[in-house]
Amino acid sequence: MKPANRPSWDPVLVDIVDYVQRYQITSGLAYETARLCLIDTLGCGLEALEYPACTKLLGPIVPGTVVPNGAKVPGTQFQLDPVQAAFNIGAMIRWLDFNDTWLAAEWGHPSDNLGGILATADWLSRNAVAAGKAPLAMQAVLTAMIKAHEIQGCIALENSFNKVGLDHVVLVKVASTAVVSQLLGLTHEETLNAVSLAWVDGQSLRTYRHAPNTGSRKSWAAGDATSRAVRLGLMARTGEMGYPSVLSAKNWGFYDVLFNGQAFTFQRPYGSYVMENILFKISFPAEFHSQTAVECAMAIHHKLIAAGKSHGDIRRITIRTHEACIRIIDKKGPLNNPADRDHCIQYMVAVPVLFGRLTAGDYEDEIAADPRIDTLREKILCVEDPAFTRDYHDPDKRSIANALTVEFNDGSRLDEIVCEYPIGHKRRRREGIPLLEEKFRRNLARRFPAKQQQQILDKSLDQKVLEAMPVHEYVDLYVI
Numbered sequence: 001m002k003p004a005n006r007p008s009w010d011p012v013l014v015d016i017v018d019y020v021q022r023y024q025i026t027s028g029l030a031y032e033t034a035r036l037c038l039i040d041t042l043g044c045g046l047e048a049l050e051y052p053a054c055t056k057l058l059g060p061i062v063p064g065t066v067v068p069n070g071a072k073v074p075g076t077q078f079q080l081d082p083v084q085a086a087f088n089i090g091a092m093i094r095w096l097d098f099n100d101t102w103l104a105a106e107w108g109h110p111s112d113n114l115g116g117i118l119a120t121a122d123w124l125s126r127n128a129v130a131a132g133k134a135p136l137a138m139q140a141v142l143t144a145m146i147k148a149h150e151i152q153g154c155i156a157l158e159n160s161f162n163k164v165g166l167d168h169v170v171l172v173k174v175a176s177t178a179v180v181s182q183l184l185g186l187t188h189e190e191t192l193n194a195v196s197l198a199w200v201d202g203q204s205l206r207t208y209r210h211a212p213n214t215g216s217r218k219s220w221a222a223g224d225a226t227s228r229a230v231r232l233g234l235m236a237r238t239g240e241m242g243y244p245s246v247l248s249a250k251n252w253g254f255y256d257v258l259f260n261g262q263a264f265t266f267q268r269p270y271g272s273y274v275m276e277n278i279l280f281k282i283s284f285p286a287e288f289h290s291q292t293a294v295e296c297a298m299a300i301h302h303k304l305i306a307a308g309k310s311h312g313d314i315r316r317i318t319i320r321t322h323e324a325c326i327r328i329i330d331k332k333g334p335l336n337n338p339a340d341r342d343h344c345i346q347y348m349v350a351v352p353v354l355f356g357r358l359t360a361g362d363y364e365d366e367i368a369a370d371p372r373i374d375t376l377r378e379k380i381l382c383v384e385d386p387a388f389t390r391d392y393h394d395p396d397k398r399s400i401a402n403a404l405t406v407e408f409n410d411g412s413r414l415d416e417i418v419c420e421y422p423i424g425h426k427r428r429r430r431e432g433i434p435l436l437e438e439k440f441r442r443n444l445a446r447r448f449p450a451k452q453q454q455q456i457l458d459k460s461l462d463q464k465v466l467e468a469m470p471v472h473e474y475v476d477l478y479v480i
Helices: 011-022 029-050 082-094 110-130 140-157 169-183 187-200 215-237 254-259 288-307 323-329 343-355 371-377 386-393 425-446 452-462 461-466 472-477
Strands: 314-321 382-383 404-408 418-419
Touching: 011 140, 011 169, 011 187, 011 215, 011 418, 029 110, 029 140, 029 452, 082 110, 082 215, 082 314, 110 140, 110 169, 110 215, 110 472, 140 169, 140 461, 140 472, 169 187, 169 215, 187 215, 288 314, 288 343, 288 404, 314 323, 314 343, 314 418, 323 343, 323 382, 323 425, 343 382, 343 404, 382 386, 382 452, 425 452, 452 461
Parallel strands: 314 382
Antiparallel strands: 314 404, 404 418
């Protein structure tokens, strides 16, 4: 007979909750980067509103529902309960694969957590004001973003969920649950309960990210995860129990059921490392392992013009790359939809070589029907460079290197073009910030008149002003 005594809490859960509730963020760089992440992420969501495949999923579950003092969805007129608002915001910001990225043993997009963070903070602020109490300030949102980035990113450093077939959005759910619980004012025990519930959930398979099943769920999976986090936090607030050995329980815990019996390992304690080193997608809406390859492809486009050659003169393009790139986005054969195309490095290189650009619209059927793209795709070969793979995992480098060589039918070739760090990397931050702000301006212009754009910019580009602003007032700037 098995003993019925409740076990102690798994240390992994305790570390997460201790960090969220007790650790003080003191890094000015982390807060500055969080502000940049906030505006970039919201801008990505605004761009996604131009795509009916995204907007058809937005709004209340029951059409016409309005929630008094509910959370508002930027760029829309929706005011929803915080769970559905989190889904809406989360789906928007991830839809075009243009928000930030973290690359490690597990990759992902920590700004996906903003869906739950912003919806919860906005809802709490509106209800506080309605009750005559002080609202939350945007500094609380930035703090939650830093901590969600850190939880997701630090677990990802040494633990590969993709290798056991699980999607990285499990980390969005766990990180969002932890920080949302803190925003909701849960106790230490209640937050442990909530985080354990996030691990207990059956986790998403990566089926929708890989051929032959690649599909649009990958664009709303993070919205689903961050909204689930809000629901679990609210349930824990009612006193719903947790499961202390959810990870380590023999036979029935996460490790044995879903992680091949392996316990998590960690490279570093929680702090503010992940936000400080986050990767921004600034130039191209493309899976991040291809970003440097696309930069190289843009250079090739201009070199072809200068040499008086065209795509028809190309015999082969060789991409010298890192192992993760080959594992995730090296694809041959038919690409059935935009979600398939933005995870194919051959497609993401062929388009800029041909046209000198790569935009979200270039993944749509109209552009993909151009036969020159598939013809060029067939000529593109990926080979792993072990040095690139080592530098990819090096915590001091965190490179995402690609190198492209073009060989022509006449036997001549272009000199290899190498790019180790994309424009959104920390090592190119000074170069990237003006371009990131320009990306934000472009995305604001998609949705708002000039006066409203300027109001948003005035608040968003000033660190002190933004941090002090009530959350609901900042969100109101984005209402159409």
